[in-house]
Ligand SMILES: Cc1ncc(COP(=O)(O)OP(=O)(O)O)c(N)n1
């Protein structure tokens with residue numbers, strides 16, 4: 001399977017404006033997954049964002065994953081949740097989400113964390129940050145070899161994240177990333193989101 005695109009929503013969104021931008025992105029090419037990632041907002045803001053954005057994504061047969069909050073992901077009918085090492089522990093997240101939902105786990109640049117997540121039953125392991133990013137102050141710096149190592153050793157999909165753009169994605173694709181999780185590289189692309197999606201898709205062919 002070729003590398004697939006996994007969109008992360010911008011840190012701050014105006015819901016009505018972003019819904020239109022998201023539709024443009026979704027209709028520009030192949031996208032496997034969208035993660036709603038809103039930090040430091042109240043639960044109702046997350047609920048409203050889910051209500052507005054989730055149908056746009058799911059109606060196109062694309063997975064809608066919520067960051068950090070298995071409780072809200074379950075309540076809102078999301079396809080999955082992404083949890084970090086300081087979030088709800090995997091077992092609890094799985095208990096809340098059920099066996100068929102997607103549960104993805106941040107593993108930074110750690111083989112050890114990834115093997116634990118894999119053993120516990122994670123649907124994907126996420127490595128990063130591969131490049132400098134303005135979206136988050138990352139806790140770790142990962143190198144492409146960890147993607148190569150993971151894909152050689154395990155069947156569970158791996159996600160590459162952190163500062164990925166159309167200019168720097170190729171080494172991660174070549175190293176075997178199953179998914180590229182991208183925020184700024186899509187929404188802030190100088191030529192617009194349509195061009196960005198198409199360009200990422202081309203790189204992944
Ligand atoms: C696909 C994907 N990978 C990694 C992260 C980072 O999760 P986390 O370490 O919990 O940090 P926050 O995103 O919660 O700030 C992610 N969200 N998605």
Ligand SMILES: Cc1ncsc1CCOP(=O)(O)O
Nearest residue numbers: 129133135162163182183184
């Ligand atoms: C959430 C997250 N986790 C590690 S780096 C990162 C930010 C991803 O956004 P961008 O693609 O803009 O670097």
Ligand SMILES: [Mg+2]
Nearest residue numbers: 068083084087
């Ligand atoms: Mg988190």
